Amino acid sequence: MSESVDRILTSWSVSGTGPLTQSLAELSTSGWIDPDATHWSIEAFLPIELQTLRTYLVDRAARQDELGHDARQVFLIGADRITAEVDHRCSRYHAEFSKRYGTVDPDSDCKVPPSLESPGNDQLSAELMQLADEILTRAAYQKLSQEDIEKCVGVASQWGVPLSVDFDLFANLAVYARGDIIGQRFRRRLRNLYRPELVDVPIYQRLVVLFQLAQDHESGETLVAGQFHLRIFKNIPKQDVDMLLPGTKVRLSKFDQAKVIVPSLSGWLFSLQKISRFVLVTLALAAYYSTALVIGLVLAAIGYVVKSCFSYFQTKNRYLLDLTRNLYFQKLDTNAGAAFQMIQQSGRQSACEGLLAYYAMLTENEPVSSRRLRRKCERLIREAIDVEIDFQVERATQLLSQVGLVTATDDAKWACRDAIEPSQDRGQSGDTSGSGDIQPSPESA
Numbered sequence: 001m002s003e004s005v006d007r008i009l010t011s012w013s014v015s016g017t018g019p020l021t022q023s024l025a026e027l028s029t030s031g032w033i034d035p036d037a038t039h040w041s042i043e044a045f046l047p048i049e050l051q052t053l054r055t056y057l058v059d060r061a062a063r064q065d066e067l068g069h070d071a072r073q074v075f076l077i078g079a080d081r082i083t084a085e086v087d088h089r090c091s092r093y094h095a096e097f098s099k100r101y102g103t104v105d106p107d108s109d110c111k112v113p114p115s116l117e118s119p120g121n122d123q124l125s126a127e128l129m130q131l132a133d134e135i136l137t138r139a140a141y142q143k144l145s146q147e148d149i150e151k152c153v154g155v156a157s158q159w160g161v162p163l164s165v166d167f168d169l170f171a172n173l174a175v176y177a178r179g180d181i182i183g184q185r186f187r188r189r190l191r192n193l194y195r196p197e198l199v200d201v202p203i204y205q206r207l208v209v210l211f212q213l214a215q216d217h218e219s220g221e222t223l224v225a226g227q228f229h230l231r232i233f234k235n236i237p238k239q240d241v242d243m244l245l246p247g248t249k250v251r252l253s254k255f256d257q258a259k260v261i262v263p264s265l266s267g268w269l270f271s272l273q274k275i276s277r278f279v280l281v282t283l284a285l286a287a288y289y290s291t292a293l294v295i296g297l298v299l300a301a302i303g304y305v306v307k308s309c310f311s312y313f314q315t316k317n318r319y320l321l322d323l324t325r326n327l328y329f330q331k332l333d334t335n336a337g338a339a340f341q342m343i344q345q346s347g348r349q350s351a352c353e354g355l356l357a358y359y360a361m362l363t364e365n366e367p368v369s370s371r372r373l374r375r376k377c378e379r380l381i382r383e384a385i386d387v388e389i390d391f392q393v394e395r396a397t398q399l400l401s402q403v404g405l406v407t408a409t410d411d412a413k414w415a416c417r418d419a420i421e422p423s424q425d426r427g428q429s430g431d432t433s434g435s436g437d438i439q440p441s442p443e444s445a
Contacts, residue, residue: 041180042390043140043180043389044349044391044392045179045349046352046353046356046389049348050352050355053352053355053356053384054079054355057075057359058072058075060384061075061359061363075362078358078403078405081403081404081405082358082400082405083351085402086347086350086351087347089347090343093131097128097132097135100131101339104124104212104226104228105227105228106224106228106229106335107334107335107336121226125171125228129174129210132174132210132230132339132342133174135343135346136176136208136346138349138350139178139348140392141176141177141178141206141208142176142177142178144176144177144241148175149173149241150167168214169213169214170211170212170213171214171225171226172211172212173210173211173212174210175208175210175241175244176207176208177206178206178207179204180202181202181203182200182201182203183200183202184199184200186198201237202237202238204235204236204238204241205235206232206233208230209233210228210229211246212225212229213226223246229334230334230335230342231244231333231334231335231338232331232338233330233331233332235330236330350395350399353392353395354396354399356377356381356391357377357396357400358405358416360373360377361400361406361414361415361416366415367409367411367414370397373393373396373414374393377391377396378390378391397414405417
């Protein structure tokens with residue numbers, strides 16, 4: 001009995017932060033993602049760290065006797081070369097992105113000579129959008145269509161805020177998502193006596209927003225037209241994607257509008273009813289008293305209008321507070337830091353794809369087709385972490401071919417090279433990787 005009382009008293013904390021005293025707004029960002037969360041769609045994303053995958057494959061090869069000792073050494077040498085090639089590609093991504101992003105970085109503290117200032121550069125913006133699209137595609141993100149974004153406008157989950165969005169404000173806008181899963185969040189309902197309960201919510205584990213404004217915008221912070229903004233968020237409900245865009249305005253629901261209008265209107269009508277009782281008496285009095293009554297009635301009406309306005313702004317500020325709280329806990333990074341994360345995620349995804357495909361081919365005794373290779377890699381991931389994926393075999397074989405670990409046969413199959421010398425470094429394999437996706441510009445050359 002004593003333990004139960006202590007638990008209840010702990011929940012009803014004095015600071016109001018216990019689970020029984022938290023408001024709905026405080027619970028809006030609470031929740032968790034089941035490690036075995038259901039995926040609504042099979043994606044290309046490999047949700048495993050590179051070093052973890054490498055350790056798992058080496059352990060699997062020894063435990064299931066899929067590779068002998070010498071073959072495992074060959075695999076480790078190949079894994080090092082894959083990692084080196086991906087690191088080299090990420091370095092080129094960093095160089096190319098930094099060169100283009102410096103002049104449109106909203107957080108830059110560097111000055112530009114007046115003679116070099118320009119109102120806008122459409123070509124630079126197009127190059128940045130194209131480069132970001134390439135990086136995010138390699139990181140297994142999927143671009144949301146304009147229609148998908150517009151579906152979220154004006155609606156909201158129980159944890160979001162209904163908003164209206166002015167799309168004419170944007171010169172460029174792109175939204176990328178990854179991790180289409182089912183998470184769980186807390187909510188309170190009257191039927192459950194406002195106790196917190198976990199419910200399933202379709203969410204995006206990661207969401208990237210890239211945008212440029214066509215005109216300056218002031219919304220707590222000044223967003224200058226032409227600057228290139230990048231933002232990364234986590235665990236965003238699908239219906240709340242519009243919360244991440246600038247230039248949004250809170251849209252009060254009909255219920256909230258009724259809460260503002262009905263009390264004020266009913267109060268004014270109630271006062272009018274009480275005053276009307278004295279109308280006949282007042283009409284019999286002097287004109288002076290009749291004028292005073294009319295003035296009092298007008299002042300009462302003005303008071304209720306002012307009260308309605310205050311109630312409206314209070315409701316709107318509550319929504320804005322919920323929005324700010326959500327974005328505070330769910331924003332991971334912005335601008336140059338977000339670009340760094342995008343490139344790192346791209347590198348991890350590419351390295352994991354190459355490592356998985358190379359192991360799958362090493363454990364085969366004959367050349368394999370792309371279809372068979374894809375199915376085997378998907379099975380390896382399913383057995384490792386119990387996740388269904390859509391393995392991108394073309395990207396993986398292209399990487400392995402560039403590094404020189406595999407070769408294509410005459411019958412359109414893939415086979416590992418007979419031997420790999422440990423002394424071969426990334427520079428020697430660079431002859432075949434020179435045809436990468438990013439070519440050095442004449443200036444950098």
